[in-house]
Amino acid sequence: MSPHARHGSFDALDAAEPFTGVERRVVEADGATVSRYVFAPGGAFPRHVHPQEQITIVEAGEVELDVEGERTTLRAGDWSVVPGGIPHGITAGASGAAILAVVVPRRASAEEYTVVG
Secondary structure (H helix, E strand, O other), X not given: OOXXXXXXXXXXXXXXXXXXXXXXXXXXXXXXXXXXXXXXXXXXXXXXXXXXXXXXXXXEEEEEEEEOOEXXXXXXXXXXXXXXXXXXEEEEEEEEEEEEEEEEOOOOOOOOOEEOO
């Protein structure tokens, strides 16, 4: 394996709870931040904005994605791309959900966003 290659399990990473009912585990790569979020039923990451582009992939369950007030339902296997600087948020369905969020370029920290309500 290359000296710069890494691998592991999200389950082995430290978990944080940025909002009630939302668990986050983060992998920092040289050029991207990859976060796995597990949402309790109805759990939400409020509308927020950051300068990076965000690619979201729904792993399990169903979520409502809010992009600038326009709501879309995404299910397991669905994805979205939100350009940097665009307010967005996500709320899990009645059974909860799991998503991957790929933020490019890499964030300076997992908390590099502004909640916009």
